[in-house]
Amino acid sequence: MSTTVERRVRTVRESLASTLGEAMAADESMVLLGETVRAGGAQGVARGLYERFGPSRVIETPVSENGIFGAALGLALSGFRPVVEIYSADFLLAVANEIVNDIAKWRIQHGQPGAQLPVLIRGCMGATAGLGPEHSQSMEPFFFHSPGLQICVPSTLENAPALLDAALESRQPTLFLEHRKVYELQGSGTPEPRPAAEPGTAEVVRVGTDLTMVAWGWMRTEAEAACATLAEHGVTVELVDPRWIRPFDYATVVNSVAKTGRLLVLEEAFITGGIGAEILARVTEAFPGRALVATRVAMPDVIHPYHAEMERQILPTAADAVHAALRLVRNQDES
Structure with missing residues (x-):
């Protein structure tokens, strides 16, 4: 598809709709x-x-996730390019066997590791407005452990259409997880080339020397606010948005930490077994014999409440990131 598309859209929701429509118009097999x-x-x-x-x-389709995903696999094997929308990404757990054991593993199981299997799975996720335990979870950690799947999480009006294009063009099994709060992010919508967004490429959002911060999805918005506040404290942050959770661009994070010497990962998912833990582990392994100054800011291991105020109290925020970042910088400076 063309890398320059004239867009007159205002929100991430509209940009995704426009991009999906363009892709379907360009390929009748989709x-x-x-x-x-x-x-x-x-x-x-x-x-x-x-x-x-x-x-x-x-x-x-009927309300039958197993049937929907079985049909998608069959369509892909028959030469089509299915795009599956699941009503809420939380319901991916109801169809995890089809995703993890069938779609993700099909090429290897059948001796075709280089084959294309263009199944793209879209769904909304994330906490907002007190939607409760079954409609609020961050789903990327649940599938992060599954080889054969790509996982992409858009975060801005600028990267959402480019990432959707890249996911479609990869023609590989991909989870495209859209945070509910990101849908309403706005931009000018002026025509401009789409940024590079190939699988496994992160974006360095801003350059800094005191601390590396990693955040994706809605947490990128919180991280950008945190960076602005930290600048007022004299702390310059290098902000990395991985965009692709799998394959993950560890090299960009490692290169940044080699410069800053400190790392903070901000994620909305539960802290235990989160992606932040894996990032810290990989970066630590990249610097053997060197003490890594690092921490995570994430949601505690509690079930999402319905009450909006209770939900607000457990979700990670820019203020939480600022507090953690200042603690990292000041404790190291004092040691």
């Missing part, structure tokens, strides 16, 4: 299937696609 997609999908990303492409390419 089909969209899922619950409520005929009416525009759970978050409106599919709005207008049924009217544009018809029922043979925008396929309204």
Whole structure:
């Protein structure tokens, strides 16, 4: 697809809808299937696609996640490029066997490691507005442990369409996880080349020398606010948005930490077994014999509450990142 596309969109939701529509127009083998997609999908990303492409390419499904994902695998093996929308990414757990044991492993199990299997799985995730335990989780850690899957988490109006393009063009099994709060992020929508966004490439959002901060999805917005506050304290932060959780661009993070000497990972998911722990481990292994000054800021291991104020108290914020960053910098300076 073209790297320069004229866009007159205002939000991430609109940019994703536009990009998906462009991809379907460019390739008749691409089909969209899922619950409520005929009416525009759970978050409106599919709005207008049924009217544009018809029922043979925008396929309204029953409420049967196992059936939806089995059909997607069959379509991919038959030469189609299915895009599956799941109503809420939390429900990926209901179909984990199909994703992890069938879709992710199919090529290896059948002796075709270099084959394409273009199944792209989209869904909304993340906590907002007190949606409760079953509609608020950050789902990337659950599937981070699964070889054969790509995992992408967009964070801005600028990178969301480029990442969706890259995920589609990779033609490999991919989870494309869209945080609910990111949908309404706005931008000018002016025409400009899409940034490079190939699988396994991180973005250095801002350059700094005192601390490396890693954040993705909605946490990038919190991290950017934290960086602005830390600058007022004389702390310059190098902010890295990995964008792709799998494959993960560890090299960019390691190179940054080699310069700053400190690392802070900000993630919304539960702290135990989180992706932040793996990042800290990989970076530590990259500097044998060197004490790494590092920490994580994440959600405590508690079930998401319905009450919005209770939810607010457990979610990681820019203020939490600032506090943790200042502790890292000041404790090391004093030691």
